[in-house]
Amino acid sequence: MAFSIPTLRDLVERTRLAFRANLPGSDAWLWPNNVGPTAKVLAGLTHEVFGYADWIARQKFALTADGDSLDLHGAELGMSRRPAAAAAGSVAVVSTAALVVDAGAVLSRSDGFTYRAASGGVLAGAGTLSLPVIAEEAGKSGIARPGTVLLALSGFSGPVTIAVGAEGVASGADAEGDEAFRQRILFRKRNPPQGGSAADYVIWASEIPGVTRVFVERLFNGPGTVRVFPLFDDDYDGGIAPPARIVEVAEYLDSQRPAGAALTVAAPAARVIDVEIAGLSPGGVAVEEAVRQELASTFRRLGRVTGADAPSPSMPYLATAQVFSRSWIWQSAANAAGEQSHVVVDPASDIAVPIGSVPVLGSVTFT
Numbered sequence: 001m002a003f004s005i006p007t008l009r010d011l012v013e014r015t016r017l018a019f020r021a022n023l024p025g026s027d028a029w030l031w032p033n034n035v036g037p038t039a040k041v042l043a044g045l046t047h048e049v050f051g052y053a054d055w056i057a058r059q060k061f062a063l064t065a066d067g068d069s070l071d072l073h074g075a076e077l078g079m080s081r082r083p084a085a086a087a088a089g090s091v092a093v094v095s096t097a098a099l100v101v102d103a104g105a106v107l108s109r110s111d112g113f114t115y116r117a118a119s120g121g122v123l124a125g126a127g128t129l130s131l132p133v134i135a136e137e138a139g140k141s142g143i144a145r146p147g148t149v150l151l152a153l154s155g156f157s158g159p160v161t162i163a164v165g166a167e168g169v170a171s172g173a174d175a176e177g178d179e180a181f182r183q184r185i186l187f188r189k190r191n192p193p194q195g196g197s198a199a200d201y202v203i204w205a206s207e208i209p210g211v212t213r214v215f216v217e218r219l220f221n222g223p224g225t226v227r228v229f230p231l232f233d234d235d236y237d238g239g240i241a242p243p244a245r246i247v248e249v250a251e252y253l254d255s256q257r258p259a260g261a262a263l264t265v266a267a268p269a270a271r272v273i274d275v276e277i278a279g280l281s282p283g284g285v286a287v288e289e290a291v292r293q294e295l296a297s298t299f300r301r302l303g304r305v306t307g308a309d310a311p312s313p314s315m316p317y318l319a320t321a322q323v324f325s326r327s328w329i330w331q332s333a334a335n336a337a338g339e340q341s342h343v344v345v346d347p348a349s350d351i352a353v354p355i356g357s358v359p360v361l362g363s364v365t366f367t
Contacts, residue, residue: 005047005050005051005054006047006050007047008043008044008047011043011044011046011047012039012040012043014043015038015039015040015042015043015046016035016036016039019035019038019039023035062074062182062185062186062189063186065182066178067178070178070181070182070185071181073185074181074184074185077185077188079181079184079185079188081175081176081181082173082175082176082180082181082209083173083175083176084138084139084173084174084175085138085171085172085173085209086134086135086136086137086138086139086142086172087134087135087139087140087142087143087144087169087170087171087172088118088132088133088134088135088169088170088171088172089132089133089144089164089165089168089169089170090130090131090132090133090164090165090167090169091107091115091130091131091133091150091162091163091164091165092128092129092131092162092163092165093121093128093129093130093131093156093160093161093162094127094128094160094161094162094163095123095126095127095128095129095158095159095160095161096159097125097126097158098123098124098125098126098157098158099121099122099123099129099156099157099158099160100120100121100122100123100156100157101117101120101121101122101129101131101155101156101157102117102120102155102156103117103118103119103120103155104116104117104120104155105117105120105131105152105154105155105156106152106153106154106155107133107150107151107152107153107162108150108151108153109144109148109150109151110149110151113135113136113137113141113142114135114136114137114153115133115134115135115136115142115150115169116133116134116136117131117132117133117155118132118133118134119131119132120155130165133169135169135172138172138173138174139172139173139174140172140173140174140234141172142169142172143168143169143170143172143235144164144168144169145164145168145236145237146164146165146166146167146168147163147164148163148164148168148169149161149162149163150162150163166242167242167244167245168235168236170210170232170235170236170245171209171235172234172235173209173210173234184206187199187202187203188203191203195258196226196257196258196261198216198218198226198315198317198318199315199317200256201214201216201226201228201253201257202214202216204252204253204256204257205228205230205249205252205253207252208230208248208249208252210232210234210235210241210245211230211231211232211249212232212233212234212239213230213231213233213317214228214229214230214231214317215228215229215231215268215304215305215307215317215318215319216228216229216309216317216318216319217229217307217308217309217318217319218309218318219309220264220307220308220309220319221262221264224260224261224262225261225262225263225264226261226262226263227263227264227265227266227319228249228253228263228264228265228266229265229266229267229268229305229307229319229358230245230246230249230265230267231268231305231358232245233300237270238270238299238358238360238361239300239358240267240268240269240270240358240360241267242267243267246265246266246267249265250263250265253265266356268305268306268356268357268358269354269356269357270357270358270360271324271351271353271354271357271358271359271360272360272361272362273299273324273329273347273351273359273360273361273362274346274347274362274363274364274365275295275344275346275361275362275363275364275365276344276345276346276364276365276366276367277291277333277342277343277344277345277364277365277366277367278342278343278345278366278367279341279343280333280339280341280342280366281339281340281341281342282338282340286338287336287337287338287339288364288366290336290337290338290339291332291333291339291342291364291366292364293336294332294333294335294336295333295361295364296361297332298328298329298331298332299359299360299361302324302328303322303324303358303359303360304316304319304320304322304358304359305319305356305357305358306319306320306321306322306353306354306355306356306357306358307319307320307321307355307356308320308321308355321353321355322352322353323350323353324350324351324352324353324359325350326344326347326348326349326350326351329344329347330342330344345367
């Protein structure tokens, strides 16, 4: 039976009764006397000790530990928090005349977030220059999707038009918080290394900066074969990474996989699902945006890379068949802040997701 910590009020009452029992003639309920205040002071100190003991008890388990104590649980397994990382990528600089760009040139997004050129470049005449850039501040806030327009602040010899390249400015990450680190520790505890199990590939791939989800398809091309699908949800639409990021994951997994395992690392295809909602009440930009956010969260939470692996409730990271339920779309719209009623027009039924694909939210229209 779990021990229940007394409330502060209960401790005060107990202390008052103890004074009455052990100090004949005293009564902590009468005023004026010094017994009542003394009872409150002692009860407060005791309650603090109880609270500290409770905190110590929670630090014993990775399930409830926090802060430095959680770091120690991770250290026992050789794990540490992921540090913050600055987003990096390339931008296309278009000029109508000869151009010189200094190393360290400063560029800015419309919201004021700034980037610096990792190296300089020169154009002998009108044309396009590919320029590597890195965010000036570490964190997810530095991530920029392909096509994002940037402004030249300094280090450019003439007027230019700048847009983020096809692979985006990616891999920005915030310092790992308690809950994310806790989930990695618990996954590792529940899935001890087994020399190349499906869970091993999830753990290895998750060590790559930017990887948010991993799906594994065992025996996808016969005995000894395994296919891994890493997703980068914070960096790319649907989490589908460009070839360079897939190669990065493949090279790392190749250094970890057991000898003899035939490994394939792939980006899933996008099964784009457009959504049309009619009769949204109340209408307005705020409610529509809330619906879009709920839909995006649902696709990330419930969408999965499909494969031919056999489903197992204890291994939700396997690439198995999936039918994306229309009811999930209906429910996510209903969860939006301010929504009172709506009708999902499209999709009109559940959507079967082809093997090797992941459901991706497409356009969201309101009629």
